[in-house]
Amino acid sequence: MVKENDSQPSLLFICGLTRVPLCTKAVYKRYGLHSFRFLKYSRRCLVNCSLTHRQLFSVAPMMDVTDKHFRNLARMISKHAVLYTEMIVDNVIIHSDGEKRRRILDFDSAQRPLCLQIGGSDPSKVSKAVHIAHKYFRYDDYNLNCGCPSDKVSSQGCFGAILMKQPEKVARITSRVAETVGKPMTVKCRIGVDHHDSYEFLSNFIHVVSTSGHVNHFIIHARSAWLSGLSPKENRSKPPIKYEYVYRLTKDFPHLKFTLNGQVSTLSDVVMHLSKGVEGVMLGRAVMERPWNSLRLVDCIIYNDFSTLIRRKYVVQKYLEHIAQYEGHASRYLLVKPVLQLFAGEMNCRIFRARCGECLQQGHSASDSIRYALNILPQSVLEQESWNSEELLAFKDIQERVTVAN
Numbered sequence: 001m002v003k004e005n006d007s008q009p010s011l012l013f014i015c016g017l018t019r020v021p022l023c024t025k026a027v028y029k030r031y032g033l034h035s036f037r038f039l040k041y042s043r044r045c046l047v048n049c050s051l052t053h054r055q056l057f058s059v060a061p062m063m064d065v066t067d068k069h070f071r072n073l074a075r076m077i078s079k080h081a082v083l084y085t086e087m088i089v090d091n092v093i094i095h096s097d098g099e100k101r102r103r104i105l106d107f108d109s110a111q112r113p114l115c116l117q118i119g120g121s122d123p124s125k126v127s128k129a130v131h132i133a134h135k136y137f138r139y140d141d142y143n144l145n146c147g148c149p150s151d152k153v154s155s156q157g158c159f160g161a162i163l164m165k166q167p168e169k170v171a172r173i174t175s176r177v178a179e180t181v182g183k184p185m186t187v188k189c190r191i192g193v194d195h196h197d198s199y200e201f202l203s204n205f206i207h208v209v210s211t212s213g214h215v216n217h218f219i220i221h222a223r224s225a226w227l228s229g230l231s232p233k234e235n236r237s238k239p240p241i242k243y244e245y246v247y248r249l250t251k252d253f254p255h256l257k258f259t260l261n262g263q264v265s266t267l268s269d270v271v272m273h274l275s276k277g278v279e280g281v282m283l284g285r286a287v288m289e290r291p292w293n294s295l296r297l298v299d300c301i302i303y304n305d306f307s308t309l310i311r312r313k314y315v316v317q318k319y320l321e322h323i324a325q326y327e328g329h330a331s332r333y334l335l336v337k338p339v340l341q342l343f344a345g346e347m348n349c350r351i352f353r354a355r356c357g358e359c360l361q362q363g364h365s366a367s368d369s370i371r372y373a374l375n376i377l378p379q380s381v382l383e384q385e386s387w388n389s390e391e392l393l394a395f396k397d398i399q400e401r402v403t404v405a406n
Contacts, residue, residue: 055217055259057270057302058082059295060284061117061143061188069330070338071111072322074287076315077295077386080303082113082280087145090120090129105137108322115141117188119148121159121169127176134181142177146170146189149225149235161225164193167205171213178214186217188261191245192224199245206249210256217257219282220246236285237263243273250277267294267301268398274302275399290344296386301395306387313382315342316374320367327365335366346381 059066059074061084071083088104096104107114116139120126130142148160163170174185187209191202209215223239230238246260257279264270265286273281287294292312299308316339323335336356343349352373359369374382 055082055113055257055280055282056080056274057298058115058219058259058280058282059084059287060261060282061085061087061115061145062284062288063087065288067334068107068111069323069326069335070291071114072108073315073319073338073342074291074295075111076318077292077310078298079308080305081295081298082115083111084115084117084143085139087117087119087148088129090118090122090125093118093129093132094125101132101136105133107137113140115139115143115186117143117145119145119153119159121163121173123169123173123176126173127180130177130185131180141186142181142183143186143188143219144170144174144177146187147221147225148232149190149227149230150232151227161190161193162227164189164201164205164225165196167208168212170205171209171211171215174209174213174215184214184216186219187213187215188219188221190221190223190225191242194224194227197224199248202245203249203252206253206256210253216255217259217279218249219259219261220249222246222260222262243276246278247276267297267395270302271395271398289341291338292342293345297391297395300387300392308386310386311382312342312384312386316370316382320370323366327367332360332366332369336360336369339370343377343381347378348376348381351376 057078057080059071059081063086066084066086071085074081074083085107092104093101105116116130116133116137118126118129120129126144133139133142144163145160146163150160153160153162170187174187177185189205191197191199206218209218222241222243222245223235225235226239241263243260243262246258249256249258259280259282260273260278261282261284264273264281264283270281270283283294292315296310299305319339326335340353340356343352355373355376356369359372360366364372
């Protein structure tokens, strides 16, 4: 335990073996914090809280969700969560130019750290697509999709989860990309595909791709992909979850990084998985359905940065400033869509969504539709702050229980 300093109370988050004082006097005075400490994680879970590009917490690539507008909203809530684009097929990038290419790939610098996910199975095409993206837009990371369970993608494009059956091909793709852009690609995959669902199958995939493909970071959805008989939606819930496969990989391949994905819905879940030794945790549907609740505590709980203290109305105001530049050039619905779930679970949230839709149908701009709909929400909802001392103390208890359990 840390010895109490009566003259200078300190807010400490003990990460790995490091204790870092974080709280300013202003925050102490406002929240009445005197001595708040998180327990340190085990050595296997060294959560380095330097504000560098570490994927402790990331938002999954989701089709029709993680477009540039949703990513901007997410970044307004958390400045450290790693963001991913929607999957973009290699041919789409290769055969686009000028304004179309900019529309597909361009992003605000505020979205960094940002990873571009590519779909494809031809080493030359994937490397060409990544080369274009890197030359003109300089994403922070490039990720190969080896986890999409769509039978259409698997049969027509021969990419996605079906690539797990061909680890040598995946290695050729990632190796070619590494040579092209001078940095290793990451791979997002499942723990298996169809009847290939043993740990040995997964372990062999990791071994081949990491040794021959120069990949050192895998994002693993801890379910198998069933390409026959299940829809992509069913593949997100019906195959059994096997977190133990990912935990075992961290021990069998200690030189590699593993991010765990699948059925993670709360920051309590994130803390628990990090304590098992994974490099990071990725959330998808939870962030889509409740972006405010999923992201507002990420910076202070996961990244140990208490400088981000915002109100929900500030997020809306900043988002309105963002979409103003796209009015008249983008679908009004796509501009409004990211904020529809911002108030999920709050009083009048359904009425807010309905009001947005009504305003759009009446021909109002995206900005005006949001402004009109905001009037239906209680002021207390808009004024809610991203974190408070009671919530942080609750996480102290969670970490104590996790530490005891491990």
